[in-house]
Amino acid sequence: MAEPTRLAELTTLGVGGAPERMLVATDSDELVAQLTELWQHDEPWMVLGGGSNTFATDHDIDGTVVLVRTRGIERITTDAGVVLRVQAGETWDDLVAYAVDNGLAGIEALSGIPGSVGAAPIQNIGAYGQELSSVLLGIELLDHETGERAHVPASALGLGYRTSVLKRHGGSDAEREAVVLSVDLLLTESSDGRGLPVAYEQLAKALDVQLGDRVELARVRDAVIALRRSKGMVLDPADRDTFSAGSFFTNPIVTEQAARTLPPDAPRWPQDEIAETATVIPLDGSSDIVAPPPIQTTTQREVKLSAAWLIEHSSIHRGFHLPGSRASISSKHTLALTNQGNARSDDIAALARFVQSRVRSEFGITLRPEPVLIDIEL
Ligand SMILES: Cc1cc2nc3c(=O)[nH]c(=O)nc-3n(C[C@H](O)[C@H](O)[C@H](O)COP(=O)(O)OP(=O)(O)OC[C@H]3O[C@@H](n4cnc5c(N)ncnc54)[C@H](O)[C@@H]3O)c2cc1C
Structure with missing residues (x-):
């Protein structure tokens, strides 16, 4: 203890x-x-x-x-590639550095993300065109319900945009309460020292290459860290803008119909999945002699919106803070709520609620917090 x-x-x-x-x-x-x-x-x-x-x-x-605070990286060579079995307490960015140093491709664009390896599947971390889900084979967990250790394939984790069945969204219980003990990643041994094709416009620009080009792993890592640093997204004790939880709000995903109500210049990213919404009218007690009513099915494509754009277009700017508060929007990135020194949790919650209410009244969209909330309601 x-x-x-x-x-x-x-x-x-x-x-x-x-x-x-x-x-x-x-x-x-x-x-x-x-x-x-x-x-x-x-x-x-x-x-x-x-x-x-x-x-x-x-x-x-x-x-x-x-x-x-568990430690250890085990390298297992398989026919499919190199599997790294990593203990949950390892630091995520140390693992990326290890992969890059050892010529293993697949997580180089996830350089500089703070936190532990065990938390990476919880919200399926992602950045600069890569996501954990594309290399995660599975995890070992301790299941709260059964009390058993189990190996669970990635396909059973409900991995999506900043979500999994293990995440305690807001402060709620997770769909599956469990603790990650270790994580198995399948990485590609790079014969030419290059990473996976660059899949993010801003990164391609920083590297002076085309989307889809392959670039030396170490160059990708350096470019991502430099980009992240310019946005206050690499932890730095000397930079108060990095005293944050990264992006505080997730990008909202709405129906195509809802997205159409926004101004034309609002960024929109159509999602691959098609959401099926069905209206099923239940049969009543006397219906055994009546034909069941038809099922109406509508197909709606979902669209991801930019939370940063919504905030900026709700008259909230970088560096914004409520009067007298030590919590402020980062001076480098609208999506990061920061502690500029001696902020209280109430200050950060008040700022978050203010941002939510401005965006709601401007666009009718409720921004959802990305971090896990402990005894806080937003
Ligand atoms: C400056 C900055 C930049 C960031 N950039 C990004 C980014 O680009 N992309 C991105 O996706 N995220 C980003 N984040 C968010 C964060 O770094 C990630 O979500 C990271 O994976 C959290 O790891 P952690 O160990 O710090 O989690 P913690 O804050 O310690 O925990 C988060 C949640 O996971 C649970 N958890 C932790 N470990 C385990 C475990 N072993 N088993 C089960 N549950 C566990 C905790 O109970 C909690 O509910 C950023 C954060 C900061 C501060």
Whole structure:
């Protein structure tokens, strides 16, 4: 048992109170033993990795926080490619550096994302044209319901845009409550030292190549980190704009019909999936002699919108803050809510609610927070 530390010291937003108890696990057997013991009691619990996607209240926090500090990268060569089996507590960006140094392609554009490897599948991290889901083979987890360790293929994790069945959206329970013990990634051994085709316009421009070109892994990594740094998206103790949870809001996904109501210059990205909405009229008690009513099915394509554009067009600018508040929109990126020093969780929540209400009244769209909320409602 460790002395409970305030989550303000353990999260990149720099806010959050102390839990009743705190445990630190440095190998996976210890993590399993601690969680198994903890789950005997019907008390609140949560795990914390790097604290870069967690927004917690400054009040004391009920229950136990388990810090996942397990380590280890195992390399397994298979017919399909190289599998890296990585313990949950490894630092994500150290893993990217390892892959790049060892000529393994597939995660180079995910350079500079803070946090732990175990949290990466929770919201299916993504950036600059790559997403974890494209290289994730599966994970080992400890299932809260059964108490068992299990290997689960990526296909069973419901991975989508900043989501999975393991994510506690807002502060709700996850669809599947479980703790990630390790992660298996299938990477491509690069025979020429180049990465996967560049799949993001801004990155291609920074590298001075065309979309689809392949570029040396280390060059991609350096370019991504430089781009991220210019937006305050690489942790830097000297830069208050990086005291954030990264993008605070997800890009809203709406129906094509709803997207049509926005001004023509609003960015829109049509999604691949087609949403089927069916109106089924239930049969009543006397219907056994009546033909069932027809099922009306409409097909609606979904469209992803830019949360940053919506905020900027709701008269909220970089550097914006409420009067007297130490929480502000980053001076480099409209989507990041930052702690400019001594901000309280209430300051950050008030700013988030203000942004949500401005966008709602301007466009009728509710922005959803991306970080996991601990005893905070938005
Ligand atoms: C400056 C900055 C830039 C960012 N840029 C990006 C980006 O480009 N793309 C992106 O996708 N994200 C980005 N993020 C968000 C964040 O870095 C990722 O979501 C990251 O994966 C969170 O890792 P963590 O270990 O810090 O998670 P934490 O904040 O510690 O935890 C987040 C959630 O995951 C749960 N969790 C943590 N570890 C485990 C585990 N082993 N098993 C089960 N649940 C677990 C926690 O309980 C919590 O609910 C950024 C954040 C910051 C601060």
